[in-house]
Amino acid sequence: MPNLTSFTQRGRPYAFSLLFLAIAAYLPLAHLVIAPGSAFHLSLFLINLIGQIVCFAMLALALDFVWGLLGILSLGHGVFFGIGGYVMGFYLLNAAYGDTQVLPDFMLFMGWDKFPAALGIFAHLPVAVLLAIVMAVAVAAVFGYATFRSRINGVYFSIITQALTYALMLLLFNNDLGLGGNNGLTGFTSVAGLPLAQASTQVWLACASCLVFAAAYLLLRSIADSSLGKAMVGVRDDEPRLRFLGYRTDRIKLVAWCLSAALAAVAGMLYVPQVGIINPSIVSPLLSVEIAVWVAIGGRGTLIGAVLGAVLVTSLKFWLSASMPSVWPFILAGTTLLITVGLKNGLWSAGSLLPGKRGGGA
Amino acid sequence: MTPSTALYINGLSVNFGGFAALTNLTLEIPYGQTRAIIGANGAGKTTLMDVITGKTRPTLGEVFLDKSIDLTGLDEAAIARQGIGRKFQKPSVFEALSVSQNVELAVRKGQGFAAMLMSRLTTTQRQRIEEVLVTIGLAEERGRLSGTLSHGQKQWLEIGMLLAAEPRVLLLDEPVAGMSDEETERTVGLIKRLAAPERAIVVVEHDMDFVSRVADLVTVLHEGQLLGEGSMDSVRQDPRVIQVYLGRG
Secondary structure (H helix, E strand, O other): OOOOOOOOOOOHHHHHHHHHHHHHHHHHHHHHHOOOOOOOOOOHHHHHHHHHHHHHHHHHHHHHHHHOOOOOOOOOOHHHHHHHHHHHHHHHHHHHHHHHOOOOHHHHHOOOOOOOHHHHOOOOHHHHHHHHHHHHHHHHHHHHHHHHHOOOOHHHHHHHHHHHHHHHHHHHHOHHHOOOHHHOEOOOOEEOOEEOOOHHHHHHHHHHHHHHHHHHHHHHHHHHHOHHHHHHHHHHHHHHHHHHOOOOHHHHHHHHHHHHHHHHHHHHHHHHHHHOOEOHHHHOHHHHHHHHHHHHHHOOOOOHHHHHHHHHHHHHHHHHHHHOOOOHHHHHHHHHHHHHHHHOOHHHHHHHOOOOOOOOOO | OOOOEEEEEEEEEEEEOOEEEEEEEEEEEEOOOEEEEEOOOOOOHHHHHHHHHOOOOOOEEEEEEOOOEEOOOOOHHHHHHOOEEEEOOOOOOOOOOEHHHHHHHHHOOOOOHHHHHHOOOOHHHHHHHHHHHHHOOOHHHOOOEHHHOOHHHHHHHHHHHHHHOOOOEEEEEOOOOOOOHHHHHHHHHHHHHHOOOOOEEEEEOOOHHHHHHHOOEEEEEEOOEEEEEEOHHHHHHOHHHHHHHHOOO
16 A cells, blocks of 8 residues: 555654663662762752652653643643542551551641551552552543533633642641641651662662653553544544544543543652652642643643653752742743743744654644 | 435424424435535524434434434434434544544544554555545545645545545535635535445535536425425426525525
């Protein structure tokens, strides 16, 4: 058949995951093998930072999968990130209690004298991981089923997701819920039997984040390049047309939405042991909007662009919000405006205009 | 040859909050026929298409495909999978996909998630796509992003997508609206080629010349009711039709 373009003939974007495998391989060397003072040595602070940024990148990846490819803008992806984070927090509380036999502070303040049985469910890491994914997917499925079936689209969908994350934040602020209120969960001591205070544990956590990221990217990339990915683009460009061709578009949306939620939860799980705390600010509407800003700056619908945006903005934020905190919001707002007005679809699409480079559609 | 009935519409009424868009409409469209439905704005043409394709639920009445499949209880996707293809008034293609990818999506309709993810096109499917591209005259443009096509080409691509799904009933809502004379000419040829003994074609159109060239039979609607039915010539001479529709025209 003469050059009938097949959906799966691309290849090059897969190489992007190699970058993260390389970082994963480099991190242990950079801190544990290469001596301090060498130009190739990375401090524990930097490695921890890289690990956190990779978690944010995964979150951006999850959002771009539904926003860029499917055309549904979630302003509440912090909900799923938060579910993953809190469940990881439950596991870490169990682990800390096992290590020290001392109840977490917030439980003592509430006058509890023993570790609550409900949290005991999360005592084993694999169970906790599974439960986090199940919970995130369950919330996404219920919410998605209701909205997609009643054909709630566009800005209405975005507003509802924003309300969802706000509602969860208010719920978590509540001390009586027994999840630490606005102080959240902290005082973690070990993960999977490894002490968190130990340098190598932090290195391995950052490493694991990179590896999981690479796997997540490959998964989403292969879906995007399959016919299912083209159907997702079809939903984005003209959902009624696809529906009248015989596709159950609400199901396509639901499956992609749940997958995205699961991925965001995984990112949250990797994030919490690296920052050592989880509190309701993680489900504040602010973070959820910020994720969308990363994706918009990097470029929608290419997966790579979203990651680029997240890495760039969060790195800048770590640097500038420490060195000139009062100026940072203006820099972020200014950059966002400039890029969205000047580049139409973010930084990665600007790169793809160069001859020989390829970016996404749109 | 007595062709069998493709679409059977019986006693169909649609009310939108007191406004009767269609009133007690009965129609029968056989396989092998190209039927035109004409009428002034608000005559109920688009509402009729909406009911057939599941976008609007009828207040009363029934719509059958093949005399046996009741369409009024099915949703849009299920009706499409029964073999009813609909072309929208405004060209609707997936602009970020290439021409052949657009047709591929139509060929793959009804596939499950696993097949959409994993399976490559079969030889038959590839041939089908190729045939469709040749039929609609876009074989040379197969690799182009469909968003960069001209208005006419988009209309043909959309018809091609419907064709790829091998429809039993093809509904075309104003297929030549906004087209140049030359494009209209090519569309006439295309629709004549689409006609087949196992397929019924329904065209809603304002352009009378176009209708008289493609349609075997013309149905005139007026304010949601059937006004007349016959060949284009006989309809043109029907005094009632002249009065309410052509006379205004």
